[in-house]
Amino acid sequence: MFWQAFRMVGFCRSSDWIQVRRSERSQAIRARAAATAVPRSRRTPSPRRAPKKRGRAIRVFGAIALLLIVAVLVAAAIGWSMLNRPDVEVATGVPVEVEIASGSSTAAIAETLASAGVVENALMFRLQSRLTESDGLLRAGVYTFSTGMPYNLVLEKLKIGPDIVYYDVPIPEGFTARQIAERFAARAQIPEAELVALVTSGAGTFVADHPYLENAYGDSLEGFLFPATYRVKEGTSAHDVVEMMLDKFDSVIADVDMSYAKSKNLDLRDVVIIASILERESKIQKEFPLVSSVIYNRLAKPMRLQLCATVLYKMPEGTTKLTNADTKIDSPYNTYIHDGLPVGPISNPGLAALEAAAAPAKTKYYYYVLTGKDGSQTFASTYDEFLRAKQVYQDVFGE
Numbered sequence: 001m002f003w004q005a006f007r008m009v010g011f012c013r014s015s016d017w018i019q020v021r022r023s024e025r026s027q028a029i030r031a032r033a034a035a036t037a038v039p040r041s042r043r044t045p046s047p048r049r050a051p052k053k054r055g056r057a058i059r060v061f062g063a064i065a066l067l068l069i070v071a072v073l074v075a076a077a078i079g080w081s082m083l084n085r086p087d088v089e090v091a092t093g094v095p096v097e098v099e100i101a102s103g104s105s106t107a108a109i110a111e112t113l114a115s116a117g118v119v120e121n122a123l124m125f126r127l128q129s130r131l132t133e134s135d136g137l138l139r140a141g142v143y144t145f146s147t148g149m150p151y152n153l154v155l156e157k158l159k160i161g162p163d164i165v166y167y168d169v170p171i172p173e174g175f176t177a178r179q180i181a182e183r184f185a186a187r188a189q190i191p192e193a194e195l196v197a198l199v200t201s202g203a204g205t206f207v208a209d210h211p212y213l214e215n216a217y218g219d220s221l222e223g224f225l226f227p228a229t230y231r232v233k234e235g236t237s238a239h240d241v242v243e244m245m246l247d248k249f250d251s252v253i254a255d256v257d258m259s260y261a262k263s264k265n266l267d268l269r270d271v272v273i274i275a276s277i278l279e280r281e282s283k284i285q286k287e288f289p290l291v292s293s294v295i296y297n298r299l300a301k302p303m304r305l306q307l308c309a310t311v312l313y314k315m316p317e318g319t320t321k322l323t324n325a326d327t328k329i330d331s332p333y334n335t336y337i338h339d340g341l342p343v344g345p346i347s348n349p350g351l352a353a354l355e356a357a358a359a360p361a362k363t364k365y366y367y368y369v370l371t372g373k374d375g376s377q378t379f380a381s382t383y384d385e386f387l388r389a390k391q392v393y394q395d396v397f398g399e
Helices: 002-036 051-083 106-115 122-131 151-160 177-188 192-201 238-253 259-263 268-281 285-300 308-312 351-358 383-397
Strands: 095-100 141-146 166-170 229-233 367-370 377-380
Touching: 095 106, 106 122, 122 151, 141 151, 166 177, 177 192, 177 238, 192 238, 229 238, 238 351, 259 351, 268 285, 268 308, 268 351, 285 351, 285 367, 285 377, 367 383, 377 383
Parallel strands: none
Antiparallel strands: 095 141, 166 229, 367 377
């Protein structure tokens, strides 16, 4: 019993000792671990800290992107400044008139403006037009600009429309002086009464620059107002309109060979009179030289011209046919009762008529008769041929 108790007591003591030893070892292990432990701040980062690297990369990328944006904005500001100032090499402030043709593209307008010195650079103008959404809004017409204008001001002006109004006035070959005056009055707002007075009795006003007008019959400009299409600025005076037409006549007649006419003792006025008759006697230009030959042949024979157009010139406006009585009216233009050419032109001839009047075809024709509804005529050398052609006229036109 005692022994057993002793053994139990001894056993218990042994267990306590074991636990004590274990405790001592544990403390020793913890002490060694504490002595060899690396401070937290000196430890190698664990893989879990990788997000900090990604954050730094994002910050760097953002900084670069910001720099690029700033650079683009600076470049845009510089470009905008360049677009809105004229180039220093372009003289500024010089007035220049520029016409923008109808249907012109922005590129074509840019080239026109650059060529005239209005803008420095065609490409820059196109870019400005694109940036301001002006493409398709630029209007045709005639403008007054100043050289070296800023692009934006030019664009605004082109969008508003032309500040100069021009009228295109077509004058057909064969118009009389009065018809021309009426056409300019209707199409270009030229004062009609003033223009009629100048073209019908104002030749003396222009003799200094156009000496062939001296001693013009009735002081009329008939025959010398060259038919063409004229561009007339709004507000142009009647005097300037006449001067424009006379200058055109001068430039055209200078190239007409007058040698043959001179060999027949015909001067410039005679040639103009013949040409004015051709415009009224024939509707087909290719027949002008033939009709001219009839006039030359009759003048040489001599025979009276007996041309209906010369009588109609002084008949009431709108008269197209003559009666036998009409051919006897007392008029210095009536070639039925007067020899030779009429006293002055009866219309204003074009180039084809002037050339035919100066150099007619070489023929033996003395007559011509209208025989075609297209205005064509039959030419005859003898009176019998003339009568046969006249019968054709009656058959075709029922007269």
